[in-house]
Amino acid sequence: MAKDQTTNPKARSWINVDPESHFPIQNLPYGIFSRRHEPKRACVAIGDQILDLALLYDEGLLSQGHIPFNVFALDRLNEFMACGRPAWQSIRRRLFEILEEKTADLRDNRELQKRALIPMGEVQMHLPVFIGDYVDFYSSEQHATNVGSMFRPDNPLMPNWKHLPVGYNGRASSIVISGTPIRRPNGQILPPNEEKPIQSASKALDFELEVGFYAGKANELGTRVATSDAEDYIFGLCLVNDWSARDIQRWEYQPLGPFLSKSFGTSVSPWVVTLDALAPWRVSGPRQSPAVLPYLKYSGKWRFNIELEVWLQSEKMSAPQRICKTNFKNMYWNMAQQLAHQTINGTNVQVGDLYASGTVSGDKPDSYGSMLELAWRGERPIALNETGETRAFLHDGDVVAMTGYCQGDGYRVGFGECVGQIQPAKEIA
Ligand code: CA
Numbered sequence: 001m002a003k004d005q006t007t008n009p010k011a012r013s014w015i016n017v018d019p020e021s022h023f024p025i026q027n028l029p030y031g032i033f034s035r036r037h038e039p040k041r042a043c044v045a046i047g048d049q050i051l052d053l054a055l056l057y058d059e060g061l062l063s064q065g066h067i068p069f070n071v072f073a074l075d076r077l078n079e080f081m082a083c084g085r086p087a088w089q090s091i092r093r094r095l096f097e098i099l100e101e102k103t104a105d106l107r108d109n110r111e112l113q114k115r116a117l118i119p120m121g122e123v124q125m126h127l128p129v130f131i132g133d134y135v136d137f138y139s140s141e142q143h144a145t146n147v148g149s150m151f152r153p154d155n156p157l158m159p160n161w162k163h164l165p166v167g168y169n170g171r172a173s174s175i176v177i178s179g180t181p182i183r184r185p186n187g188q189i190l191p192p193n194e195e196k197p198i199q200s201a202s203k204a205l206d207f208e209l210e211v212g213f214y215a216g217k218a219n220e221l222g223t224r225v226a227t228s229d230a231e232d233y234i235f236g237l238c239l240v241n242d243w244s245a246r247d248i249q250r251w252e253y254q255p256l257g258p259f260l261s262k263s264f265g266t267s268v269s270p271w272v273v274t275l276d277a278l279a280p281w282r283v284s285g286p287r288q289s290p291a292v293l294p295y296l297k298y299s300g301k302w303r304f305n306i307e308l309e310v311w312l313q314s315e316k317m318s319a320p321q322r323i324c325k326t327n328f329k330n331m332y333w334n335m336a337q338q339l340a341h342q343t344i345n346g347t348n349v350q351v352g353d354l355y356a357s358g359t360v361s362g363d364k365p366d367s368y369g370s371m372l373e374l375a376w377r378g379e380r381p382i383a384l385n386e387t388g389e390t391r392a393f394l395h396d397g398d399v400v401a402m403t404g405y406c407q408g409d410g411y412r413v414g415f416g417e418c419v420g421q422i423q424p425a426k427e428i429a
Contacts, residue, residue: 017047022414029271033123040075081216125270137167139333143361165333171263184425185264187248201425202245209369210240212356221348227298230336239269239418269418281406302334315397326367
């Protein structure tokens, strides 16, 4: 197979892209945008602009062999995703070609450029995908061990953890686009040293740094997806913040797992970075011991070297402070195994389903992907250096910004940001 030119590190666009931009010509992540009162439609990011794909299609610039109609004029990516991997790849190759410095089609058409390229500051981004189902995994060994050791010091990892990628069915309706404020949830909590619960706003609101993938292909109910076919089912990746109310969670989670402690809001980044764009950052490992069952065996590189960071800014601070730096390659279970496990019982994956990785934690104290771990259950509050404030959990007004990128030689393939600000709880009578 010919080497994929769309990831060539030496490729350059006729559009000027800063070396620290997340959106060079090698990335071309998909999103849904709107401007003023115009309808939502699909775009890719290039430098600090977006490229209007619906317009390019209408102007006849996109190869239309695999695309039955102008799927880019819709307010979600699902229909494009459903066109399948050959279509994803041919559109990616064509977009790359249009933006490459040697191609004149758009480069020399100033009139079309004015309409097709829009500064990011002038557009509003929307949820890129209609998400029918949402699953959250728990695939970082370090995270599972950290959390387990707080609640079960003698037995941090449950006996099943190394045999299957633990997960739960989450709530899709409350998934929101980056920038949407997050309301502190009310619920039931059991105060320390009490026997009866109270109704209260959560006092232990937390974030979870995760990476998710959108399914781009469906399997029929009753069939399964083999790890060797997983590639065709994964359209692209995004950043996910699985907001979590730890006090509500602690009281409700046994015996059936998290329920209202997670369902009040989940934030996703606006950009979907394709598997093809991430190909140069795929790495192998880890060694899984004990050996997994046959349906979870896989081949190829299924870890991704994606630098991840979390930044926190209180209302008093003038700039955010980085509180976590970790890497997605830390994960124990991978996306191919998650899909194979999800469908081993015949569950039907649908186009647009979101699968989140679980909190990404590394082995250093500043590489933990939640405040529960960073502040170790409140025992080691995080110091906010600018104002002298401390944080065990999130306060009203706090802004949490997650970011992630793959570092290349002189360029970055990134995810942009996933941001949310905490709003005070609603009064409950
Ligand atoms: Ca989670």
